[in-house]
Amino acid sequence: MSESAFDLIVIGAGPGGYVAAIRAAQLGMRVACIEKEPALGGTCLNWGCIPSKALLDSSELYHQAKTTFSRHGIKMAGLELDLPAMMSRKDDVVRTLNRGVAGLFKKNKIEHVRGTAHLKSASSVEVTAAEGTRSLTARNLLIATGSAPIELPTMPFDGKQFISSNDAIGLPQVPKKLVIIGAGAIGLELGSVWSRLGSEVVVIEFMDRILPLMDKEMTSLLQRMLEKQGLKFRLQTAAESAKVERGKVRLHWQASGGGSAGETGTEECDMVLVAVGRRPYTDGLGLVEIGVGLDRKGFIIADKEFRTVVPGVWAIGDVIGGMMLAHKAEEEGIAAVEIMAGHAGHVNYHAIPNVVYTFPELASVGETEEEARADGAEIKVGKFPMAANGRARAMDAAEGMVKVIGEAKNDRLVGMHILAARASDLIAEGAVAIEFAASVEDLARSVHAHPTLPEAIKEAALAADKRAIHA
Numbered sequence: 001m002s003e004s005a006f007d008l009i010v011i012g013a014g015p016g017g018y019v020a021a022i023r024a025a026q027l028g029m030r031v032a033c034i035e036k037e038p039a040l041g042g043t044c045l046n047w048g049c050i051p052s053k054a055l056l057d058s059s060e061l062y063h064q065a066k067t068t069f070s071r072h073g074i075k076m077a078g079l080e081l082d083l084p085a086m087m088s089r090k091d092d093v094v095r096t097l098n099r100g101v102a103g104l105f106k107k108n109k110i111e112h113v114r115g116t117a118h119l120k121s122a123s124s125v126e127v128t129a130a131e132g133t134r135s136l137t138a139r140n141l142l143i144a145t146g147s148a149p150i151e152l153p154t155m156p157f158d159g160k161q162f163i164s165s166n167d168a169i170g171l172p173q174v175p176k177k178l179v180i181i182g183a184g185a186i187g188l189e190l191g192s193v194w195s196r197l198g199s200e201v202v203v204i205e206f207m208d209r210i211l212p213l214m215d216k217e218m219t220s221l222l223q224r225m226l227e228k229q230g231l232k233f234r235l236q237t238a239a240e241s242a243k244v245e246r247g248k249v250r251l252h253w254q255a256s257g258g259g260s261a262g263e264t265g266t267e268e269c270d271m272v273l274v275a276v277g278r279r280p281y282t283d284g285l286g287l288v289e290i291g292v293g294l295d296r297k298g299f300i301i302a303d304k305e306f307r308t309v310v311p312g313v314w315a316i317g318d319v320i321g322g323m324m325l326a327h328k329a330e331e332e333g334i335a336a337v338e339i340m341a342g343h344a345g346h347v348n349y350h351a352i353p354n355v356v357y358t359f360p361e362l363a364s365v366g367e368t369e370e371e372a373r374a375d376g377a378e379i380k381v382g383k384f385p386m387a388a389n390g391r392a393r394a395m396d397a398a399e400g401m402v403k404v405i406g407e408a409k410n411d412r413l414v415g416m417h418i419l420a421a422r423a424s425d426l427i428a429e430g431a432v433a434i435e436f437a438a439s440v441e442d443l444a445r446s447v448h449a450h451p452t453l454p455e456a457i458k459e460a461a462l463a464a465d466k467r468a469i470h471a
């Protein structure tokens, strides 16, 4: 068994791990990054953010060609879905980006170690791969092993009729009817993909609303829009059990609240996508053996500076919990290695945007209206409908609105919520504004190009002081 010594070993090459490795190399550290999967990029690049967005973009184009091109004066004849071609474009996007990460490792002289890591101590890791076992040592270890889909005991994943998001990004055929358990971002995004491609989609959700952590008014609006697109919702409903009969899944549900509490029923479908959340992935790492603390749900306990209780062992990303987002993992990775190098690394959790890539997209940063009002604080809320935005009209994307929330006492911007086409891009303005402690007035006074979608943000800021121009 060969042994190599590094300044830093990163375990996991997802967005948290690979970005941390690059930043550490920039700071002069000798870095190894261990990854058990053949391709770099983690969940985000291989099964998450990127493949799902590639399919969302392709399916949206198909849907528009079917439904709205004619409004632009474009006549379509013989429109057909070529699902294998759509999947292969998605795979190409992923492969190109995989190669990009490998290139960045090479450029930054990061050693990419293929294999599964197991911690032997706070400074040594054993890596098992097909070629054999290797031992690595380092002054610091950074755990960035991410997360995996949660499985329901009553419906274990079989990759065919009980599927996870990993399967749902690569189905060989469009299911006639797809039941999705869980109305979070992953369920709604993948539900949108398959609904646009022709599936009947029913979403079952235990809570009384979709996207329970986002602004209620905005999520209610989004639900209505998704319903108009054909998605059906069973809220306050528990998916109890399921069995396969003559090739079809019969899923039994029970209403858990509202007027119909206790009512039971069955959905018959081709497959069930279980999208009830993700669990921290620490399988086989040997964390407990070296003394790293885990919480009740198995997330690694790390302090504000990403240190675990074991000196020299750090953790970031999905595996420490909080918002399970790629950019949150990246920022934590950067902050952790900057702190290791003696710099002042920091993540501003108030300024982390959160996006649901449905159509329209729902994006938010900062506090929801419910959170802003929670402790009796006086707030000002400005709203502006996309229907009154010239560019949205020109694009034929006039659904949705922008909501801006400020503190009444000092005008400080505390939240922004956007339901609109390209909300994912628009929300960057809110993230920068909150990062710079901007006031609502700052947004209202900033000159926005005309005609553009971001003008709706300026108008919402003006509306907070009842002086919107176009509404």
Ligand code: FAD
Pocket: 011, 012, 013, 014, 015, 016, 017, 034, 035, 036, 037, 041, 042, 043, 044, 045, 047, 048, 049, 050, 052, 115, 116, 117, 118, 144, 145, 146, 147, 165, 186, 281, 283, 284, 285, 316, 317, 318, 319, 324, 325, 326, 327, 328, 329, 357
């Ligand atoms: P991961 O990306 O999970 O990477 C962890 C890596 O560690 C993996 O490659 C794994 O193989 C490796 N690993 C684990 N154990 C070991 C071991 N013992 N030895 C070696 N390697 C190991 N987030 C967004 O911000 N935007 C989105 O649009 C978005 N869309 C998503 C869509 C879907 C369908 C899903 C499932 C997720 C999506 N996410 C999105 C979430 C995002 O993918 C995660 O938040 C992000 O990948 C977390 O990064 P990470 O580096 O912490 O972990």
